[in-house]
Amino acid sequence: MTIASITLYRQWQPFRDGTYTCSGGRSAEGFDSTIVEITARDGSKGYGEMAPLGSFYDPAFAEGARAAMRELAPRLIGEDAAGIEALNRRMDLLLKGHPYTKAGIDMALWDLAGKRGGLSLAAMAGGAEGTAIPLYRSLAQESPDAMAARARKYIAEGYHRLQVKVGLDVNDDIGRLEAVRAAVPSGTVLFCDANGSWGTAETRRFLQATRALDYTLEQPCGSYEENLAIRPACDRPLVLDETIDGADALLRAIADGLVDGITIKLARVGGLTKAKLIRDIAIARNLKITIEDTGGAQIDTAAYCGLLLSTPALLRQHTVDFHNWVTVANGTADFAIANGSITPPKGLGLGVDVDPATFGEPIFRS
Numbered sequence: 001m002t003i004a005s006i007t008l009y010r011q012w013q014p015f016r017d018g019t020y021t022c023s024g025g026r027s028a029e030g031f032d033s034t035i036v037e038i039t040a041r042d043g044s045k046g047y048g049e050m051a052p053l054g055s056f057y058d059p060a061f062a063e064g065a066r067a068a069m070r071e072l073a074p075r076l077i078g079e080d081a082a083g084i085e086a087l088n089r090r091m092d093l094l095l096k097g098h099p100y101t102k103a104g105i106d107m108a109l110w111d112l113a114g115k116r117g118g119l120s121l122a123a124m125a126g127g128a129e130g131t132a133i134p135l136y137r138s139l140a141q142e143s144p145d146a147m148a149a150r151a152r153k154y155i156a157e158g159y160h161r162l163q164v165k166v167g168l169d170v171n172d173d174i175g176r177l178e179a180v181r182a183a184v185p186s187g188t189v190l191f192c193d194a195n196g197s198w199g200t201a202e203t204r205r206f207l208q209a210t211r212a213l214d215y216t217l218e219q220p221c222g223s224y225e226e227n228l229a230i231r232p233a234c235d236r237p238l239v240l241d242e243t244i245d246g247a248d249a250l251l252r253a254i255a256d257g258l259v260d261g262i263t264i265k266l267a268r269v270g271g272l273t274k275a276k277l278i279r280d281i282a283i284a285r286n287l288k289i290t291i292e293d294t295g296g297a298q299i300d301t302a303a304y305c306g307l308l309l310s311t312p313a314l315l316r317q318h319t320v321d322f323h324n325w326v327t328v329a330n331g332t333a334d335f336a337i338a339n340g341s342i343t344p345p346k347g348l349g350l351g352v353d354v355d356p357a358t359f360g361e362p363i364f365r366s
Helices: 062-075 084-094 099-117 144-156 170-183 200-209 224-233 247-255 272-284 298-309
Strands: 003-014 030-040 045-050 137-139 161-165 189-193 216-218 238-240 261-265 288-292 336-338 341-343
Touching: 003 062, 030 062, 030 099, 045 099, 045 298, 062 084, 062 099, 084 099, 084 272, 099 272, 099 298, 137 144, 144 161, 144 170, 161 170, 170 189, 170 200, 200 224, 224 238, 224 247, 247 272, 261 272, 272 288, 272 298, 288 298
Parallel strands: 137 161, 161 189, 189 216, 216 238, 238 261, 261 288
Antiparallel strands: 003 030, 030 045, 336 341
């Protein structure tokens, strides 16, 4: 299964609910997605996707990804597409760092392998457990009343798990959480996500003021050391997201007794191959696991849902239906959403039928 060509497409994906704002007032209007098409010499194709949340969320940005992909792609032609781990090592040899650049290529390799082998991604990644995955919906930072109204809207749409974006002024953030908690049914699962924007003082104040409320705290501080410092004061589950950028980070957090759960983002860690390694380490230590990405539509959603579906059901935290956040599609797939859960596509590979003609002319072909 030799790689014959690699083609890149660009797709702008506007947000259905308008501007998305997170900590520090940073915002985006949509995802700037790069779609990767890998064609084998027999004509079979696999697709991957990488879409950062602006240029402020992770050390990644769309034009940087495309520039680096143009650097990598010609040097992968002629390689064996079935040797996914070997190709990951080759990409790491050819390009130091920049894991987000490699994520879309790696995803396309998994899609191609599944189609050629007659297997779904979940089957290749360990075997599906059940059929459905819990979903959450994120509440972008607004006034407490506006966030409460949006929370009620999402509950009416069938979501049972909400992520409350905090990380600005602590007093305002306390008001945001209180307003959302009061607006939703008591059984609604709440996560408070600061995206690493607080220091230790702000985190301690927030924890003290909200001690009577039921929620999980996600990535309160930016640095590993700050999160470790506040751990003794955190009497509720602590989940790390931005800090978990590779297997080494997770091993250190386990050794320090820092985390109760983790969020794995495919682009941050370099794709499905490395995400699976991190996932498997977390499984070995019985940590709660979320698998998602920094953005994208049907292709990307199918990828992280397939990997999460092959994660033990008791350890699956939740994921996000990014393809429903945006107003355009990059493929057709039999996603089913009901009762606050998503059922991934059942087809081979990612299970997404992609028509590249809908993207317009390629931006690069090797």
